[in-house]
Amino acid sequence: MHPAPSVIIFTTLSGLGFGLLAWLGLGLPAVTGIVAFIFFAIAFGLAVGGLMASTFHLGHPERALKAFTQWRSSWLSREGVLAVAALLVMAVYGFGVVFLSVQWTLLGWIGSLLSALAVFATSMIYAQLKTVPRWNLPLTPALFMSFAIGGGALMAGQIKVATVLLIVAGIVQVAYWIVGDRALLGSGSTLSTATGLRFGAVRAFEPPHTGTNYLLKEFAYVVGRRHSMKLRVIGLALMAVVPVLCLLLPFSHVLAAVAVLSHLMGVAVVRWLFFAEAEHVLGLYYGVR
Amino acid sequence: MTQLPEHTEKSLGLVIDLDTCVGCHACVVSCKGWNTENYGAPLSDQDPYGSDPVGTFLNRVHSYEVQPASGPAQLVHFPKSCLHCEDAPCVTVCPTGASYKRTEDGIVLVNESDCIGCGLCAWACPYGAREMDAVAGVMKKCTLCVDRIYNTNLPEEDREPACVRTCPAGARHFGDLSDPGSAVSQLVAERGGMDLMPEQGTKPVNKYLPPRPKDKIGEDIDVLAPLLEPVAEEQRGFFSWLDKALEKL
Ligand code: SF4
Ligand code: SF4
Numbered sequence: 190m191h192p193a194p195s196v197i198i199f200t201t202l203s204g205l206g207f208g209l210l211a212w213l214g215l216g217l218p219a220v221t222g223i224v225a226f227i228f229f230a231i232a233f234g235l236a237v238g239g240l241m242a243s244t245f246h247l248g249h250p251e252r253a254l255k256a257f258t259q260w261r262s263s264w265l266s267r268e269g270v271l272a273v274a275a276l277l278v279m280a281v282y283g284f285g286v287v288f289l290s291v292q293w294t295l296l297g298w299i300g301s302l303l304s305a306l307a308v309f310a311t312s313m314i315y316a317q318l319k320t321v322p323r324w325n326l327p328l329t330p331a332l333f334m335s336f337a338i339g340g341g342a343l344m345a346g347q348i349k350v351a352t353v354l355l356i357v358a359g360i361v362q363v364a365y366w367i368v369g370d371r372a373l374l375g376s377g378s379t380l381s382t383a384t385g386l387r388f389g390a391v392r393a394f395e396p397p398h399t400g401t402n403y404l405l406k407e408f409a410y411v412v413g414r415r416h417s418m419k420l421r422v423i424g425l426a427l428m429a430v431v432p433v434l435c436l437l438l439p440f441s442h443v444l445a446a447v448a449v450l451s452h453l454m455g456v457a458v459v460r461w462l463f464f465a466e467a468e469h470v471l472g473l474y475y476g477v478r
Numbered sequence: 479m480t481q482l483p484e485h486t487e488k489s490l491g492l493v494i495d496l497d498t499c500v501g502c503h504a505c506v507v508s509c510k511g512w513n514t515e516n517y518g519a520p521l522s523d524q525d526p527y528g529s530d531p532v533g534t535f536l537n538r539v540h541s542y543e544v545q546p547a548s549g550p551a552q553l554v555h556f557p558k559s560c561l562h563c564e565d566a567p568c569v570t571v572c573p574t575g576a577s578y579k580r581t582e583d584g585i586v587l588v589n590e591s592d593c594i595g596c597g598l599c600a601w602a603c604p605y606g607a608r609e610m611d612a613v614a615g616v617m618k619k620c621t622l623c624v625d626r627i628y629n630t631n632l633p634e635e636d637r638e639p640a641c642v643r644t645c646p647a648g649a650r651h652f653g654d655l656s657d658p659g660s661a662v663s664q665l666v667a668e669r670g671g672m673d674l675m676p677e678q679g680t681k682p683v684n685k686y687l688p689p690r691p692k693d694k695i696g697e698d699i700d701v702l703a704p705l706l707e708p709v710a711e712e713q714r715g716f717f718s719w720l721d722k723a724l725e726k727l
């Protein structure tokens with residue numbers, strides 16, 4: 190799949206933003222006043238910035254409001270509804286914490302739950318697609334959730350919890366790679382089932398056109414896959430190993446900043462791989478993976 | 479509404495004969511023509527006469543080589559357009575309700591004025607039947623020529639999809655696949671019509687007829703073969719003399 194920058198920025202930033210909101214809603218850290226304002230500003234900046242980025246790849250962003258209508262069937266619509274609901278509830282909760290120094294606990298819990306559900310809905314946009322076997326796994330929501338909650342804990346300064354959760358996120362990521370590498374084969378889709386031609390070995394002889402097309406550009410992205418092993422190691426190191434080491438050392442603000450930045454870059458790298466490595470079954474028709 | 483209808487009154491679709499398709503791409507051209515000049519946003523091209531042409535098509539013809547365990551390889555031309563699936567994943571993923579399946583005839587369509595161009599439906603289609611138009615920014619797909627098949631302004635013989643009407647080999651057939659008595663359903667029953675990627679669970683309405691097995695060339699090539707034996711084995715006259723003379727040189 191084509192790793193569109195808008196989608197990578199969206200899932201990376203808003204995942205982290207909603208992760209942080211989920212912790213803030215639980216009152217962790219229990220901050221008020223100006224400190225709370227900074228925490229909430231960062232969380233909203235990430236979540237809203239990510240959502241804005243996601244509209245860049247739309248053909249008609251001016252019609253985006255229509256995307257809130259089909260929550261009964263569409264995960265993309267649900268994601269929009271949950272994200273907006275989470276932001277609204279957390280804005281009210283944040284107002285109380287920042288300006289009135291009160292914690293409306295129940296409201297915070299609701300906001301926290303909605304934030305987590307928004308990330309879950311994002312992951313289901315990908316996990317629901319049978320056409321991309323590497324995404325069509327229960328590990329996909331696990332991956333997005335563990336990243337958001339682990340990264341959120343890191344941002345929220347919950348050092349002990351974050352250490353454990355980032356290790357968990359790293360393990361889920363490795364598991365996702367191991368299972369994902371076999372997913373296309375396991376899906377049972379081959380050029381034979383795609384064409385129904387079963388009287389011999391089928392080979393794509395000639396594509397339907399001399400140039401390229403939307404489908405090949407969008408779904409048959411193979412650039413840089415040969416570096417995927419190196420990128421996996423780099424991504425894992427940045428998103429989990431470095432931050433965990435920073436957290437294990439005695440606390441300092443510099444180390445905390447390094448941990449957050451490293452995690453953010455690491456998530457972006459593995460998110461790039463999440464798209465670039467994903468094979469769409471449509472590629473079979475073109476003899477590419 | 480992007481929930482799928484429980485039941486459609488008809489299942490209009492195509493039956494594509496892989497045995498007779500000659501790979502001429504006439505259906506590709508007529509489809510592009512009809513759907514650029516008629517309903518919806520035109521199918522645009524980028525750099526059409528330059529070195530890197532790209533464009534939107536609703537119907538494309540692939541070619542595959544099939545190598546049986548023994549004997550020569552066979553070339554199969556393979557037209558592919560939307561299969562108007564019963565369980566269309568492209569419809570349910572749509573966040574805006576732009577993609578829908580019609581209750582009356584099962585045709586899967588995009589309401590272009592509602593489409594935000596998110597592309598998710600194209601991700602959900604296993605067959606590559608949807609293409610985002612680079613100029614219009616909306617999703618394009620086969621409409622089963624909905625603006626022809628019910629169009630009373632057209633002469634009766636033209637009230638079928640452009641690709642079906644134009645195919646010089648008669649490789650594309652149009653009809654109601656939910657009616658077991660229809661010509662297309664009978665064709666499917668007779669020729670063992672099949673689904674593409676059944677494991678994806680999309681339950682396509684369009685069916686493909688597999689190529690018929692090729693005749694085997696055995697010992698007896700042809701009853702007329704003896705009559706085709708060379709009549710003169712020996713040379714006579716001038717050429718015989720020339721042959722001998724050249725031999726001696
Ligand atoms: S062929 Fe693709 S676009 Fe057409 S109905 Fe089936 S899934 Fe949807
Ligand atoms: S591209 Fe248009 S039709 Fe397709 S899912 Fe998005 S809004 Fe719906």
Ligand code: SF4
Pocket residue numbers: 508509510512513536537559560619620621622623639640641642
């Ligand atoms: S039915 Fe119409 S829109 Fe569909 S492939 Fe044929 S010509 Fe194109």
